[in-house]
Amino acid sequence: MSEFNEFDQQGSVPNKETGSIISHAFEMYKGVFGYAIVAMIIYIVGGFIIQSVTGFNSAAIMEEMQTSGDYGNFRYWETPGFSMYMTFSSLFLLLLTPLYVGLIYMVNKFNTKNPIEFSDLFIGYRQNFVNILIYSFLSGIISSVALTLCFIPFFFIYPFLLLGYPILLFENSSAIDALSKSFNMAKENYGTFLGVSFLGLLISMAGVILCGIGLILTAPFIMIVMYSAYCAFVGKPRQIMYTKQ
Numbered sequence: 001m002s003e004f005n006e007f008d009q010q011g012s013v014p015n016k017e018t019g020s021i022i023s024h025a026f027e028m029y030k031g032v033f034g035y036a037i038v039a040m041i042i043y044i045v046g047g048f049i050i051q052s053v054t055g056f057n058s059a060a061i062m063e064e065m066q067t068s069g070d071y072g073n074f075r076y077w078e079t080p081g082f083s084m085y086m087t088f089s090s091l092f093l094l095l096l097t098p099l100y101v102g103l104i105y106m107v108n109k110f111n112t113k114n115p116i117e118f119s120d121l122f123i124g125y126r127q128n129f130v131n132i133l134i135y136s137f138l139s140g141i142i143s144s145v146a147l148t149l150c151f152i153p154f155f156f157i158y159p160f161l162l163l164g165y166p167i168l169l170f171e172n173s174s175a176i177d178a179l180s181k182s183f184n185m186a187k188e189n190y191g192t193f194l195g196v197s198f199l200g201l202l203i204s205m206a207g208v209i210l211c212g213i214g215l216i217l218t219a220p221f222i223m224i225v226m227y228s229a230y231c232a233f234v235g236k237p238r239q240i241m242y243t244k245q
Contacts, residue, residue, distance in 0.1 A: 010111075010112050010113045011108075011111040011112040011113070011236055012024065012027070012111060012231075013231045013232065013235070013236050014228055014231060014232045015232065016189065016192060016232050016233060017192065018192055018195035018196050018199065020232070021192075021196050021225065021228045021229050021232050022196065022199050022200065022203075022225065022228075024228040024231070024232075025200070025221065025224045025225045025227070025228040028107045028110060028111055028224050028227065028228060029107075029220075029221055029224045031106075031107065031110030031111075031116075032103055032106045032107050032110055032116070032224070035103065035106055035116070035118070035121055036103055036220035036221075036223075036224075037216055037217065037220075038121065039099050039100065039102075039103060039121065039220060040215070040216040040219055040220060041216065042096070042099065043096060044216070046092050046096070047089065047092075050085060050088045050089055050092060051085065053088070054084040054085040054088060055084075090140075093140075094133060094136055094137060094140070095133075097124070097132060097133065097136040097165075098122070098123075098124025098125045098129060098132050098133075099121060099122065099124060100124075100165065100220070100223050101123070101124035101132055101165050101168065101169050102120060102121040102122055102123050102124050103121070103220060103223045103224070104165055104166055104169055104223055104224075104226060104227045105120055105123045105124075105169060105240065106120050106121065107223075107224055107227050108170075108227065108237060108239065108240075109239070111227075111231075112239055114239060123169075123240070124169070127169065127172070127240065128168050128169065128172050128173075131168055131173070131174050131175045131178070132165070132168050132175075134174075134175035135164055135165070135168055135175035135178055135179060138175060138179060139161045139164060139179070142157060142161065143157070143158070143161070146158075155194075155197065155198055155201070156194070158197045158201065159186045159190065159193035159194050159196070159197040160182060160183045160186045160187070160193075161179075161182060162182060162186060162193055162196065162197055162225075162226055162229055163178075163181065163182040163185055163186070163226065163229060163230050163233070163234070164178045164179060164182045164226075165178075165223070165226055166226050166227055166229075166230035166234075166237070167181055167182060167230070167234075169237075169240070170230070170237035170238065170240070185233055185234070189233060193229070196225060196229050197225075199225075200221065200222045200225035200226075201222055203218060203221050203222075204218050204219050204220070204221045204222040205218070205219075206218050207219060
């Protein structure tokens, strides 16, 4: 089971400013960098397995699109295995979200000078697992709808989802409560949340310029931004001590 205990007074908390939160996230990311890469490798390996099972080859599709030069009219949804790939891929992404919550847990341990263990990466599968999945599903739908609206609206909606995962982890709340609290916090401090979300996402996607492989290094950064933003606006969270039975 998991027990909640007040943790030491050690640990830093950023100011309620965009620059301070991003700087804090950079400092925290240094402490969990290796584990973040492991999480991304799990994601990539899973993606390859799903492609091989479904017969869908994204690399071949991209090559064909580049050869034809007709990106707008290319009917990728008619590609063999695409429907099955999307189904399995979406399910895999949903089941993987507790892993990213584990990164938030790890960064809190790093911030509070507590020893980090590899098993900490999987705390999301032991702590509030169902609500994490429900929240991931709901936020995924919201994000998908925003992305279909010419992509730009996504950046304006994402700030309302920024604190959801830390709330689920540190407050052990329900998915609806996490969504509601995250929305209300962002509404009251929207300018800062918008700046933090935009810079966090921009840095997370910066790996694309390194032929895409750089995403392994940068993509998890947004999860650390969530933690730093939580510290700034909610306060330093209490340490979760997981007791094995």
